[in-house]
Structures are given as C-alpha cells and as structure tokens.
Amino acid sequence: MLKHVLKQLMVISFLLVSVSSMAQNIEISGMVKDINSNEAIGGSNIKLKNSKRSAVADKQGRFQMSVPQQFKGGTLLVSYLGYKPDTILIDSNKKFYEILLHTKADALSEIVVTGVSRATLSRENPVPIVSVSKKKIEQSSESNIIDVLVRNVPGLNAVKTGPNISKPFIRGLGYNRVLTLYDGIRQEGQQWGDEHGIEVDAYNIERSEVIKGPASLMYGSDALAGVVSLMSSMPSVTDGLLHGKVLSEYQSNNGLIGNGLGLFYAKNHWSFALRGSYRIAKNYSNAIDGRVYNTGFRETNASGTVRYQTGKGNSTLNLSLYDNIQGIPDGSRDSLTRKFTYQIHEGDLDDIKKRPIVSDAMLNSYQLSPLHQHIQHYRIYSNNHYAVGEGDIDFMLAFQQNIRREYNHPTMTDQAGMFVRLNTLNYGVKYNAPKFLNTEFTFGINGMYQNNLNKNATDFPIPDYNLFDAGAYIFAKWKYEKWTIGGGIRSDLRYLNAQDFYTSTNPQTGFGQHVSLAQDPKANLQFPSFSKSFGGISLSLGSTYELSDQVSLKANVARGYRAPSITEFASNGLDPGAHIIYLGNRDFKPEFSLQEDIGADITLKDLSMSFSIFNNNIQNYIYLSQLLDADGNPVISAQGDKTYQYQQASAQLYGFEATFSLHPESLKGFSFDNSFSVIRGYNRKQIFKDKKTGGEYLPLIPPVRLLSSVSQDIRLNSKLFSEMNFRIEAEYNGAQNRYLALNDTETATSSYLLFNVAAGTKINYSKKHTLQLQLQANNLLNETYQSNLSRLKYFEYYEHSPNGYRGIQGMGRSIGIKAILSF
Numbered sequence: 001m002l003k004h005v006l007k008q009l010m011v012i013s014f015l016l017v018s019v020s021s022m023a024q025n026i027e028i029s030g031m032v033k034d035i036n037s038n039e040a041i042g043g044s045n046i047k048l049k050n051s052k053r054s055a056v057a058d059k060q061g062r063f064q065m066s067v068p069q070q071f072k073g074g075t076l077l078v079s080y081l082g083y084k085p086d087t088i089l090i091d092s093n094k095k096f097y098e099i100l101l102h103t104k105a106d107a108l109s110e111i112v113v114t115g116v117s118r119a120t121l122s123r124e125n126p127v128p129i130v131s132v133s134k135k136k137i138e139q140s141s142e143s144n145i146i147d148v149l150v151r152n153v154p155g156l157n158a159v160k161t162g163p164n165i166s167k168p169f170i171r172g173l174g175y176n177r178v179l180t181l182y183d184g185i186r187q188e189g190q191q192w193g194d195e196h197g198i199e200v201d202a203y204n205i206e207r208s209e210v211i212k213g214p215a216s217l218m219y220g221s222d223a224l225a226g227v228v229s230l231m232s233s234m235p236s237v238t239d240g241l242l243h244g245k246v247l248s249e250y251q252s253n254n255g256l257i258g259n260g261l262g263l264f265y266a267k268n269h270w271s272f273a274l275r276g277s278y279r280i281a282k283n284y285s286n287a288i289d290g291r292v293y294n295t296g297f298r299e300t301n302a303s304g305t306v307r308y309q310t311g312k313g314n315s316t317l318n319l320s321l322y323d324n325i326q327g328i329p330d331g332s333r334d335s336l337t338r339k340f341t342y343q344i345h346e347g348d349l350d351d352i353k354k355r356p357i358v359s360d361a362m363l364n365s366y367q368l369s370p371l372h373q374h375i376q377h378y379r380i381y382s383n384n385h386y387a388v389g390e391g392d393i394d395f396m397l398a399f400q401q402n403i404r405r406e407y408n409h410p411t412m413t414d415q416a417g418m419f420v421r422l423n424t425l426n427y428g429v430k431y432n433a434p435k436f437l438n439t440e441f442t443f444g445i446n447g448m449y450q451n452n453l454n455k456n457a458t459d460f461p462i463p464d465y466n467l468f469d470a471g472a473y474i475f476a477k478w479k480y481e482k483w484t485i486g487g488g489i490r491s492d493l494r495y496l497n498a499q500d501f502y503t504s505t506n507p508q509t510g511f512g513q514h515v516s517l518a519q520d521p522k523a524n525l526q527f528p529s530f531s532k533s534f535g536g537i538s539l540s541l542g543s544t545y546e547l548s549d550q551v552s553l554k555a556n557v558a559r560g561y562r563a564p565s566i567t568e569f570a571s572n573g574l575d576p577g578a579h580i581i582y583l584g585n586r587d588f589k590p591e592f593s594l595q596e597d598i599g600a601d602i603t604l605k606d607l608s609m610s611f612s613i614f615n616n617n618i619q620n621y622i623y624l625s626q627l628l629d630a631d632g633n634p635v636i637s638a639q640g641d642k643t644y645q646y647q648q649a650s651a652q653l654y655g656f657e658a659t660f661s662l663h664p665e666s667l668k669g670f671s672f673d674n675s676f677s678v679i680r681g682y683n684r685k686q687i688f689k690d691k692k693t694g695g696e697y698l699p700l701i702p703p704v705r706l707l708s709s710v711s712q713d714i715r716l717n718s719k720l721f722s723e724m725n726f727r728i729e730a731e732y733n734g735a736q737n738r739y740l741a742l743n744d745t746e747t748a749t750s751s752y753l754l755f756n757v758a759a760g761t762k763i764n765y766s767k768k769h770t771l772q773l774q775l776q777a778n779n780l781l782n783e784t785y786q787s788n789l790s791r792l793k794y795f796e797y798y799e800h801s802p803n804g805y806r807g808i809q810g811m812g813r814s815i816g817i818k819a820i821l822s823f
Contacts, residue, residue, distance in 0.1 A: 001648070004765075013771055015526075019560065020581075021404035023271075024776070025066045025067065025069065025409045026066070026067040026068075026069065026090070026092060027064070027065075027066055027067075027095070027750065028064070028065055028066075028067055028090070028094075028095055028096070028097065029062065029063065029064045029095065029096055029097075030042040030046075030062070030063055030065065030096055030097035030098060030334065031057075031060070031061045031062050031063075031097075031098055031099070032046070032057045032061045032078060032080070032099045032101060033098065033099070033100055033101070033102060034083075034100070034202070034353065034560055034699070035077075035102050035760070036346045036352075036596045038061050039244040039722075040057075040061030040062075041057065041061050041080050041083065041101060042057055042058060042060065042065075042092065042123065042236060042237055043056060043057060043080065043237060044056070044057045044061070044078060044079065044080035044083075044101070045057075045077075045078070045079050045080065045238030046063050046065060046075060046076055046077070046078050046099075046795065047077045047078075047079075048067060048075075048076060048077075048698040049076070049077050049087075050074070050076055050143060050407070050589075051068075051074075053065065053066070053068075053311060054273075054775030055238070055257070055353075055496040056236065056238060057237070057240060058237040058239045062261040062487075062777075065547065066403040067090060070217035071689050073089050073090065073092075074087070074089075074090050075089055075090065076086065076089075076090060077241065078099050078101065078655075079111060080101060080312070081758070082100040083102065084101065084102045084369055084558045085111075086100075086101055086102075086151070091771075092099050093447070094424070094641070095792070097130070103235070103418065104594070109496055110131050110396070112125060112129045112131060112209055113209065113229075114129060114209040114227055114229040115127055115129065115209075115211045115215045115217075115218050115219075115227060115229075115441030116183065116429070117216075117218075117432055117440065117444075117475050117477065118246075118432055118442070118477075120477075122150075123279075123337055123544065123546060123552045123601065124422075124479065124544055124546075124552075125484075125486075125544065126541075126542025126543055126544045126556040126597075127211060127213060127484060127542060127556055127558075127597075128155075128212040128213055128557060128597055128599060128612050128614075128657075129209055129210065129211050129212070129213070129558075130152070130153045130154075130156075130209070130210045130212070131207065131208070131209050132148070132149055132152045132153065132207060132208040132209075132210070132728045133207055133234075133317070133339055133759070134206050134207050136148075136507060137205060137208070138772065138774070138818075138820060139250065139339065139725065139760060139774055139820055140152075140760065140776070140780075141251065141758070141774065141776035141778065141817075142445045143163035143166075143196070143251070143254075143256065143281075143464045144163070144164055144165075144166050144197055144198070144202055144417060144554055145202040145205050145208075145230065146158050146166035146167075146168050146198055146228070146554070147166050147536055148202075148757070149168070149208055149210060149228065149709065150166075151731075152338055153210045153212075154487055154657045154658070154675040154705070154707075155170060155171050155212050155433070155612075155655070155657045155677050155679075155696050156168060156169070156210055156228075157169045157170075157702040157789055158789065159174055159194070159700060159789045159790075159791065160193055160787065160789060160790050160791065160792070161195050161329070161790075161791045161792060162284070162292070162295040162327070162329060162508070162555070163254060163281065163284050163295060163297075163416060163811060164197060164281070164297045164324075164326060164508035164769065165194075165195060165196060165197045165326065165669065166197050166198075166301070167191075167197065167198075168180065168228045168525045169196070169225075169653060169700065169702070170210070170211075170212055170213075170225040170226035171212060171213070171225060171226070171227075171614065171679055172225075172653045172655075172679045172681045172698065172700070172702065173225030173226075173453050173653070174194055174225065174700070174703045175191055176191050176192055176222050176223045176562065176565040176568075177222065177223075177224040177562060177591075178191075178198075178222075178223075178226060178527045179215065179219055179222045179223040179226075179227045179228070179230060180198055180227075180228045180229075180230070180384030181219075181227060181229040181230065181321075181540075182200055182230050182379070183230075183232055183381070183383065184229070184234070184316060184383060184396065185381050185396065185398045185400070185426055186219065186222070186426060186448070187199065187200075187381065187400075188382075188402065188422065188424040188426075188450065189375075189377055189400075189402040189404075189422070190402060190404055190420065190422060191222075191564070191565075192565045192567040192568075193404070193575065194575075194580075194638065194791055195326075195328060195373060195406075195575075196326065196373060196375050196404070196428070198230075198268065198696065199229075199322045199324070199375060199377035199402070200230055200301075200302035200322065201232075201260075201275065201277050201278075201303060201320070201322065201674065202279075202373065202575060203247050203258070203262075203277040203301070204232050204233055204259030204260070204262065204275050204277070204303060205231065205232065205233070205274075206231050206232060206233040208228065208229060208230050208231065209227075209229045209231075209233050210226065210227070210228050210229070211223075211226045211227040211229070211529065212225055212226045212612075212614075212657075213225075213556070213558055213595050213597055213614065213616075214226070214538070214540070214558040214559065214560025214593055214595050215227045215536035215558075215560070215705065216490065216492070216536075216558075216559075216562070217392055217473055217475065217488050217489075217490050217538045217540045217558070218444070218473065218490075219602065220447065220469065220490070220561070220564055220681045221469065221471075221492060221494060221534075221536075221561060221562050221563045221590075222494045222563075223560065223562075223670070224560040224561070224591060224593050224618075225612075231271070232275075232303070232305070232318075233245075233262060233264075233275070233556075234264070234271065234273055234305065234691070235264040235265065235266035235271045235272070235273060236260075236264075236309070237266065238266040238267055238268070238271070239266075239267070239469055240265075240267035240268075241265070241795075242263065242264070242265050242823060243263075243264045243265070243822075244261065244262055244264060244822070244823050245260075245262040245264075245278075245544040245820060245821065245823075246259075246260070246261055246820070246821040246823075247259065247260040247261075247262070247644040247818070247819070247820050247821075248260075248818070249817065250817050250821050251281070251640065251814050251815070251816040251817070252286055252813075252814055252815040252816070253284050253812060253813065253815075254282055254283060254284040254285070254295070254296065254811075254814070255281060255282045255366070256279065256280070256281040256816075257279070257280050257281070258277065258278070258279040258280075259277065259278055259279075260275070260276065260277035260278075260301075261275065261276050261706060262274070262275040262392040263275075263278070266564065268350065269308055269309050269310060270306070270307070270308060270309075270706050271305075271306070271307040271309065271446070272304075272305065272306055272307075273303075273304065273305040274303075274304050275301070275302070275303045275304070276301060276303075277299075277301045277303045277650060278300050278301075279297075279298070279299045280296075280297070280298045280299075280366055281296050281297055281298075281366075282296045282363075282364065282365060282366045283295045283327075283363055283364075283809075284384060284718060284811050284812075285294050285809060285810040285812055286784060286811060286812035287782055287784050287809075288784055288803065288805050288809045289338075289805075290363070290391045291363035291364065291715065292329060292365060292792070292808055293327075293329060293340035293341070293342065293362070293369075294327035294329040294330070294342075294368075294369045294371065294372070295327050295329050295366075296327050296366065296368055297324060297325065297326045297327060298324070298325045298368065298470055299323070299324045299325075299364075300322075300323040301320070301322055301323075301324075301365055302320070302321045303318065303319060303320035303321070304318070304319050304320075305317070305318045305319075312386050312387045313384070313385045313386030313387055313392070313656075314384070315382065315384045315386055316383045316384070317380075317381075317382050318379065318380070318381050318382070319379065320377075320378070321377075321378055321379050322375075322376065322377040322378070322520070323359070323371055323375075324373075324374070324375045324376075324378050324542075324790055325368055325373070325374050326372060326373050326374075326375065327371075327372050328371055328372055328373055328406065329369055329577060329792065329795060329808070330343070330577075330795060331792065331795025331796060331797065331807070331808055332352050332355055332797060333797070334357055335353065335798055335802075336802060337357070338801065338803055339357045339358065340358045340363070341355035341356060341357055341358060342355060342356065342358050342362075342369065342371075342410075342741055343355060343371065343410045344356060344410050344411075345410065345598045346409060346410065346411050346510075347510070352797055353746070359424045360461070363771055366801055370413035371407055371408055371409075371410060371413075372406075372407055373404065373405060373406045374403075374404075374405045374407070375402070375403070375404050375405075375729060376401075376402070376403040376404075376489045377400065377401070377402050377403075378400060378401045379399070379400040379659045380395050380398070380399050381396065381397065381398030381399070381400075381426070382396060382398070383461070383545040384396065385544070386657070386679070388431070388435065389437075390434035391431060391432050392431075392432050393429070393430065393432070393776060394425070394428075394431075394432075395428065395429045395430070395513070396426070396427070396428045397425075397426070397427055397442075398424075398425070398426040398427075399423070399424070399425050400423075400424050400426070401422070401423050401424075402421070402422040402424075403420075403421050403422075404418065404419070404420050404421075404422075404492055404701075405418065406418040406419075406458070406575075406576045408459075408576035408664045409511070410503070412509065412511075413776075415458060415509070416455075416456065416457050416458070416461065417457060417458050417459045417509065417574075417576035418457050418459050418460075418576055419454065419455040419456055419457035420452060420453070420454055420455070420457075420462070420574065421455055422450060422451075422452045422453075423450065423452075423453075423810075423818045424444075424448055425448060425449045425450075426447075426448045427446065427447060427448070428443065428444065428445065428446030428525065429445050429446070429448075430442060430443070430446075431443045431444070437478075438478055438479055438480050439476055439477065439478045439479075440477045440478075440479075440649035441475070441476050442474070442475040442476075443472075443473075443474050443475070443518045443580060444472070444473050444474075444475075445470070445471070445472045445473075446470075446471060447468070447469040447470035447471055448465040448467075448468075448469045449467070449468050449469070450465075450466065450468075451465075451466050451467075452464055452465050452466075452467075452646075454501075454514055457512075457513060457514070457574050458506075458509075458511035458512045458513065459514070459573055459574045459575070460503060460514065460526060460527075460573045460637050460771040461500070461567065461571050461572075461573040461575040461581075461582050462527075462566050462567055462570060462571050462573075463501040463503060463526075463566075463570055463572075463721050464498060464499070465496060465498040465566060465570070466496070466497050466498070467494065467495070467496050467566075467685040468493070468494070468495045469492070469494045469495075469563075469685075470493055470701070471491060471492035471493070472490065472491055472700075473488055473489065473491075473538075473577075474488055474489060474490075475487070475488030475540075476488060481544055481548040482545055482547070483543065483664075484542075484544040484545075484546075485541075485543045486538075486540075486541075486543075487539075487540050487541035488540055489538070489539050489591075490538040490539075491536075491538075491539070492535060492536050492537075492538065492561055493533065493534075493535045493722075494533065494534045494535070494564075494707055495531075495532075495533045496528075496530065496531070496532045496534075496566075496569070497530065497531040497532070498529055498530050498570070499526070499529050500525055500528060500529045500811040501514070501525075501527035502514070502515050502516060502517055502518070502520070502523035502524065502525055502526065503515065503523060503524050503526045504520045504522070504523040504524060509577075509767065510680075516676065517711065521754075526572055526573065527570060527572060527614070530570065530586060532569070532586070533592045534563035534564070535590075535593060536562075536563075536590050536671075537559070537561070538558075538559055538560060538561045538562030539557075539558065539559040540556070540557070540558040540559070541556070541557050541558075542554070542555060542556030542558075542574060543555055543556075548648075549603075550602060550603045550604055551601070551602050551603075552600065552601045553599075553601065554597070554599045554601070555596075555597065555598050555599075556596070556597045557594070557595070557596050557597075558593075558594075558595050559592065559593065559594050560592065560593040560594075560595070561591070561592055562590060562591040562592075562593075563590050564584075564588040564590065564591075564622060564678055566584075567569075567582050567646075568585070568588060568622050568646045569584050569585070569586060569588055570583055570584045570586065571583060571584040571646075572584065573639070574641055579641050580644055581635075581636075581637065581641050581642070581643040581644070582640060582644060582645075582646075582730075583627065583643065583645040583646065584646055584647050585645070585647075585648070588622060588646070588648055589648070590620060590792065591618055591619065591621060591622060592616045592619045592620065593616055593617065593619075593622050594616070594617050594618075595614060595615065595616040595617075595621070596614065596615050597612060597613070597614045598612070598613050598614075599611055599612035599613065605665055605666045606663060606665055607661060607663065607794070608631040608659075608660075608661045608663070608806055609659060609660045609664045610658065610659045610660070611656070611657065611659075612656070612657045612658075613654075613655075613656050614652045614654060614655060614656075614657075615652070615653075615654040616652065616654065617650070617651075617652050618650065618651045618652070618653070619650055620648050620649075620650075621644070621648065621649055621650060621651035621683070622646055622647070622648055623648075623649070623651075623683070623698070623699070624644040624645070624699075624745075625642040625644065625645055625647045625742070625743065625745075626642060626643070626644055626645075626742075626743035626744070626745060627644060627645045627648075634743060634744070649683050649684060649685035649688075650683075650684035650685065651681065651683055651684055651698060652681070652682045652684055653676050653679060653681045653682075653698070653701075654679075654680055654682065655671070655677065655680060656677070657675070657676065657677045658675070658676045658677075659673070659674065659675045659676075659805065660673075660674045660675075661673045661674070663783065668715070669712055669713035669715065670710045670711070670712050671709075671710075672708075672709075672710050672714075673709050673710075673711070674706070674707070674708045674709075675700070675705075675706070675707045676704075676705070676706050676707075677704070677705050678704045679701055679703075680738065681697065681698030681701040681738075682696055682697065682698060683695060683696055683697070683698055683721045686723050686804075691736075692738070693738070693739055693740065693741035693742075694741060694742055695740070695742045697738045697739060697740050698740065699739070699740040699745055699746055700739065700746075700788075701787060701788075702733075702736075702788075703733050703734040703735060703736040703738070703749065703751070703788060704732075704733070704734035705731075705732070705733050705734070706730075706731075706732040707729070707730070708727065708730045708732075709727055709729040709738040710727070710728050711725065711727040711728075712725070712726045712727075713725045714726075720764060720765070721761055721762070721763055721764075721765060721768075722759065722762050722763075722764050723761065723762045724759070724761045725758075725759065725760045725761070725764075726758070726759050727756075727757065727758040727759070728755075728756075728757050729755070729756040729757070729758070730754070730755055730756075731753070731755075731756065732751070732752075732753050733751060733752055733753075733787065734751045735748070735749060735750055735751040736788040739788065741820075746788065746794075747793075747794075749786060749787070749788035749793070750785075752783060752785035752786075753783065754778070754779050754780075754781075754785070755779070755781055756776065756777060756778045756779070756780060756785055757776070757780055758773065758775065758776040758777070759774075759775050760773055760774035760775065761773055768823065769821070769822065769823045770821075771819065771820070771821050771822075772818075772819070772820040772821075772822070773817070773819055774816075774817070774819075774820075775815075775816070775817050775818075776815070776816045776817075776818075776820040777813065777814070777815045777816075778811075778813070778814045778815075778816070779810075779811065779812060779813045779814065780813060781813070782813040783811050784805075784809055784810075784812075785809065785810045786807060786808075786809055786810055790810060792808035793807040793808065794809060795807055795808050796809055
C-alpha cells in the first residue's frame with residue numbers, strides 16, 4: 001500500500017514539475033530579413049545568450065523558440081554568414097520579433113570555427129584565418145575546390161600537375177605540412193604524393209576556412225604550415241519539406257562537364273542529406289602545346305548524412321565515397337614537331353625518341369589512357385556536440401580508407417605499378433569548461449591509428465607500416481573589455497613500426513613483386529624493419545586588441561611540430577606517377593617551427609583593409625635534393641626517372657600579405673577588391689650561405705602575387721530576376737628569380753598577367769524555386785604562361801626546343817557556364 005502511495009506521489013510531483021516548467025517558458029517567434037532588400041534570410045542562426053538554446057530560421061526566414069522564464073530579460077544573438085551579427089533584447093510582453101540584418105563588407109564580424117576551442121568572432125582571433133563563403137564558391141568556375149580557395153585567400157597557393165591536381169601550399173609550405181580537414185576530420189590520403197589532389201566533392205563544399213600558420217596546438221603533427229578546412233552542406237531549414245540543389249557546369253578548354261545533386265530534409269529533431277556528383281574532362285589545351293596529352297579525368301562522388309538534434313546538442317553520422325580516374329602526363333614529345341608521344345614498350349625497349357605521336361582523335365577524346373591512376377577514398381564518421389552542465393563536450397570517431405593505384409605498364413595495362421591501401425582511424429574528444437574569471441578553458445585529446453599495405457604492384461616507394469598518433473592539449477582564452485588573449489600547450493607522440501619488406505623480380509613478367517623470404521631466399525630486402533617514435537611540444541600565445549568596432553590589432557606566436565612523413569623517413573623506390581625515385585632517411589628528427597605574426601584588420605564605412613607580417617624559422621626542415629653520381633651527374637634510371645634524396649637543415653620563411661577593399665555605401669553592391677602577397681624562403685644550411693640560386697633559396701616558393709577585381713552586385717525589383725552580378729579580375733604573378741637551381745631542380749619563371757571576367761543572375765521562376773546562372777571566362781586573352789608551382793613546367797626531355805618553349809604551358813582561355821537550381 002505504501003509503495004502504491006509513494007508511486008502516485010512521484011507521478012503527481014513529476015506532473016507538477018513539468019507543468020511548472022512549461023509555465024516558466026515564453027514562446028516567441030519572428031522573422032529574419034535583409035535590411036536593404038527586405039528579403040528573408042533563411043538558415044540564419046538565433047541563439048539565446050548564456051544558454052544552449054538555439055533555432056535556425058526556415059527558408060522564409062521564420063523561426064520559433066521556447067525561452068525559459070529566467071531569460072525573459074535576456075538577449076538573442078542573430079547571425080548569418082555575410083551579415084553583421086545582431087543582438088535583440090527579449091521583452092516578456094512581446095511574442096513576435098522582426099529582425100533586420102545588415103550585410104557586412106569584410107570578415108571582421110565573421111564567425112570562425114577552425115583552430116579555435118569555440119566558435120569565435122574573427123575580430124577576437126589572433127590567428128590569421130580567412131573564410132571563403134558559399135557565395136564565392138558558387139560564383140567561381142575552376143577545375144577543383146583548392147583553385148577556388150587560391151583565388152580568395154592571399155598566402156594560399158597550389159602546386160599543380162594539371163587542372164584537377166592541386167596541392168595546397170600555405171606561405172611557401174605544403175604536402176604533409178598543410179593539414180586538410182573535411183567536416184573537422186583530418187584528410188588522410190597519402191598527402192606526400194605529387195600526382196593527385198584532395199579527395200573531396202567540390203560540389204558539396206558549403207564554406208571553407210584557411211588557417212595561415214602553425215596549428216599544431218589543436219591538430220598535432222602535419223599542421224605546421226596551416227590548415228585548409230572544408231565544410232560540407234547541410235539542411236538550413238527545418239520545415240519538413242524536401243529541399244535540394246542541382247548543379248551543372250561546362251568548361252570549354254578541356255570540355256569539363258559536371259553535374260551534382262543534393263537533397264535535404266529536416267523536421268523537428270532529424271535532418272537528412274543525400275549528395276552525388278559526376279565530373280568528366282578531356283585533355284586541356286593552350287596556344288603553344290595544343291592539347292596536353294593525358295591530363296583528362298573522370299570523378300564520381302556520393303555522400304549521405306543523418307543528424308539528430310536536441311536542446312542539449314546533436315549527433316551527426318556521415319558517409320562519403322570518392323572515385324577518381326586521373327591521367328598521368330609525362331610530357332614526352334617528338335623533338336621536331338613538339339607533338340606529344342605515348343609509351344608502348346617497357347624498359348630497354350622503350351626509346352623515348354621513337355615513341356609514336358598521339359593522334360588528334362586521342363587528344364580530343366574523353367577516353368582516358370591505359371596509363372592512369374585510380375584513387376578511391378571512403379569515409380564514415382560521426383561528430384557529436386552536447387552540453388554538459390555549464391560546459392560542453394565534442395567527440396568524434398572516423399574511419400577512412402584510401403586506395404591508390406598507378407598504372408604505368410603499357411604491355412600489361414591491368415597491372416598496377418603502385419597499389420597502396422591506407423586505413424585510418426581518427427578519434428578526438430574536446431571539453432569546453434564553464435567560463436571562470438572571464439576565461440574559457442578547453443581540454444582535448446585527439447590522434448589516429450593507421451595501417452598501410454602494399455598490394456599487387458611492381459614498384460614500392462614506401463613499405464607496409466603501422467602508425468599510432470596521440471596528443472593532448474589545454475587551451476585558454478581570456479577576454480576583458482577590448483582585450484582577448486589566448487594560448488595553450490600540447491604534447492604529441494607518434495609511433496611507427498614495420499616488418500622487413502622483401503622484393504624480387506617476377507620471372508614471368510620481369511617486373512618487381514613483393515615476396516616473403518620463405519618464397520624467395522635470394523629476395524632483396526628493400527625496406528628493413530623499423531620501430532621509431534617521434535614526439536614534440538606545441539605552443540601558442542596570441543592577443544587581439546580592439547581599438548574600436550572598426551579596428552583590431554593582432555599578434556601571435558606559435559611553435560609547431562611535425563613528424564617526418566613515411567616517404568621522408570622510409571622511402572626507397574620509384575613512384576611511377578611522379579616519375580621520381582625517392583630515398584628516405586631514418587635518422588631524421590621532427591620539424592619544429594617558430595612563427596611570429598603581426599597584423600591588423602580595419603573596417604570603415606566605405607572601405608576595409610588588412611595586413612599581416614610573418615616570420616617562420618624551422619628547425620630540421622626536410623627537403624628533396626637530387627642525387628648525383630661520383631662524377632657529379634644526376635642519377636637517372638633507364639626510363640628517365642630522376643632520383644631524389646631527402647635532407648634536413650634549418651630554414652626561414654617570411655613575408656607580407658595585405659588586402660584592400662573599396663565598397664562605397666553610396667554605390668550599392670560595388671566593390672573594388674585587392675589582395676597582395678610576397679614570400680621569401682631560405683635554406684639556412686651553412687654550406688648554402690650566400691649561394692642564392694645555388695642552394696640558398698627554397699624550392700616551390702610562390703612569386704609576388706597581386707589579385708585585383710572590380711565587381712558590381714545589382715538588386716532588381718523584377719519578380720523574375722532578383723539580382724545580377726558582374727566581375728572583372730586581373731591576376732598578376734611576378735617573375736620568380738629566387739629559385740633552386742642546384743642540380744637543375746628549378747629554373748627561373750617569367751611574370752605573367754591573366755584577365756578573367758564573370759557575370760551572373762538569379763531567376764525566381766516560382767516562390768520557392770530559384771535558378772542561378774553564372775558565366776565566367778578565365779585567361780580571357782589566351783595568355784601563354786608557366787607557373788613556377790606547376791610540375792608540368794619541368795616535364796621536358798630535350799635540352800633545346802625548336803619553338804623556343806620548354807616544358808608544358810598553363811591552361812589557355814576557358815569559358816565556363818554554371819547553373820544552380822535550388823528548390
């Protein structure tokens with residue numbers, strides 16, 4: 001009986017608490033609009049200050065929120081990318097709020113999430129971070145997402161091997177020194193390779209953030225130069241209706257045809273997204289080389305996302321598939337006609353001077369050569385964020401598999417020259433503690449486990465290996481009035497191990513093969529076993545002082561850490577796609593960088609500007625040096641493959657970046673934008689002192705670069721055409737005379753000036769459907785040029801050329817048209 005009474009009392013108490021709780025909530029709603037056009041801003045974020053409660057406006061800009069009674073005099077924070085955030089005081093007698101946002105002309109008020117413990121206003125962040133919006137991405141017509149970012153981020157460049165292969169370089173450093181993130185998950189896809197790009201769906205990138213400078217504190221090894229963070233698209237409205245985006249584009253130079261589809265649905269607690277894309281291109285062309293053989297590609301992507309959201313946080317599960325078949329150019333030509341040739345024999349039978357000429361039909365075909373690479377990348381990952389008391393916790397777990405095949409045997413086209421499979425398990429936990437004495441503390445642990453396996457191949461540049469990586473950090477940010485000071489410390493440990501790796505010659509094919517000692521007692525020990533650990537401490541300390549709402553001064557000092565990559569540490573063989581024999585060094589020590597940044601961001605009514613000066617000193621800098629024989633001649637294989645060995649020394653890089661944007665308020669939509677960057681890189685090894693091109697200058701250093709554009713956005717009163725945009729752009733790349741001439745590693749590069757133009761419009765063909773059309777012409781004047789960051793510049797087999805041009809030139813004029821249908 002007593003049990004029954006107690007049970008009833010508990011039920012009544014629960015109901016009373018629930019009713020009381022409901023009575024204490026205030027139900028509010030509202031609409032978010034653009035103050036100039038009065039158009040709804042769908043997808044804008046509305047957050048209750050000092051609370052975990054938030055809402056997202058639907059496509060019509062409407063939102064609803066339940067506000068606890070204790071917050072009745074509180075504040076709503078309203079934000080959306082491209083607009084100035086606003087604060088709204090809650091009135092207990094007011095149920096509906098019309099919120100009008102102002103567009104912003106610069107990034108001072110943007111919210112950044114990469115490399116920080118919590119989402120942070122750009123004005124408060126001392127680390128140089130540049131955001132690239134969805135609008136800029138959609139209005140660009142480039143071959144890949146990295147080239148889109150290069151156009152929008154000063155200090156970011158790309159080492160290229162044709163249109164679809166762009167490796168990000170930040171302030172003169174790249175490969176395993178730049179960490180690429182996809183939805184916060186570090187991209188692991190054999191970054192050391194030259195001949196493949198970033199394995200992501202370019203049509204599925206909502207926005208991007210680029211950290212310029214060491215970011216080892218948050219991410220550990222491989223973020224020595226910075227981070228390129230790519231964020232996929234997710235549902236922005238929760239109206240329970242199916243929304244989507246269809247994208248189609250065509251680029252004239254290489255006949256690129258691309259199509260993408262995204263479907264989004266969200267209601268109450270659940271959100272879903274399905275995406276897919278397909279792109280195909282043939283060989284690109286220029287005025288000197290004509291069509292450049294074997295630079296076409298075929299790329300397929302698919303991904304899906306499920307998210308569950310509550311008042312306390314959310315969990316997201318993602319799956320993505322990437323498949324790319326990419327040509328591998330080698331630049332072989334007929335010596336007189338300069339027409340491209342192709343390989344049909346192996347080994348000693350392959351005489352480069354007697355290769356057959358590529359026919360016009362082959363050059364103009366979408367059919368890829370049998371000599372190509374096939375890259376597949378699969379991911380499944382979960383991101384989770386939940387409130388814990390007054391703090392919050394993030395945790396993620398990811399598995400990704402990268403499969404890379406390079407087919408380089410013309411007599412056995414199904415036999416891969418290189419075939420590696422890399423499995424990576426990523427993990428991470430981060431706890432944001434409650435604010436204490438105006439200070440936010442963050443504690444985190446992250447790392448990864450990797451297993452690399454060579455499969456049925458004939459060449460083995462790297463061994464099978466296992467890698468375990470772990471790091472722990474603490475970060476603190478103190479904010480008081482106009483000052484923001486942030487800093488932290490991290491400790492990392494990386495462990496590498498591998499067993500003996502034997503190879504021999506297959507008697508039937510004459511190619512190399514992986515064998516055990518039991519299979520062939522006379523086998524060659526190509527990779528002796530190893531067990532090696534690397535460790536390092538990363539530090540960061542920076543400060544921002546807001547002179548006013550328009551001016552922020554910034555300074556930051558960071559110590560970065562990077563363990564040697566597997567190629568730098570253990571390589572011993574040919575990478576057939578790069579046409580390079582790599583030799584590693586097992587005595588290498590980790591790299592450590594110390595970088596200082598000083599900068600300022602200024603936003604005035606009619607103009608905005610920024611500048612940043614940096615200096616980066618690197619200990620144990622790892623670089624490639626061409627190997628010479630006893631007579632001082634380059635060591636080259638019978639097939640013309642050069643041999644490079646990794647070395648270590650001290651290095652220094654410093655430079656300056658600036659932006660200037662004029663956007664008079666009296667000229668609505670007009671903008672004159674400029675960005676400038678200059679970088680200097682030096683090998684500080686004593687034997688190279690004052691040698692300049694003879695060894696003092698670092699390779700792959702971008703030249704002076706100036707990008708200027710004049711654009712005009714026009715809002716129209718027409719019900720059919722809501723807006724138009726026009727842009728004229730000039731890209732100047734200075735001569736690069738500070739190059740590494742030692743052992744003919746690099747040559748001087750002439751300056752060049754490219755002009756691009758673009759125009760677009762948005763068509764509202766119904767109340768809920770829009771069609772965005774974008775037309776862009778790159779290299780409008782069909783300029784002949786070579787970038788010193790293009791590997792194709794050095795694809796040359798002859799000392800002299802009858803037409804005066806050596807190597808392969810950059811892409812000629814290309815006209816692109818893009819259509820984006822939103823519904």
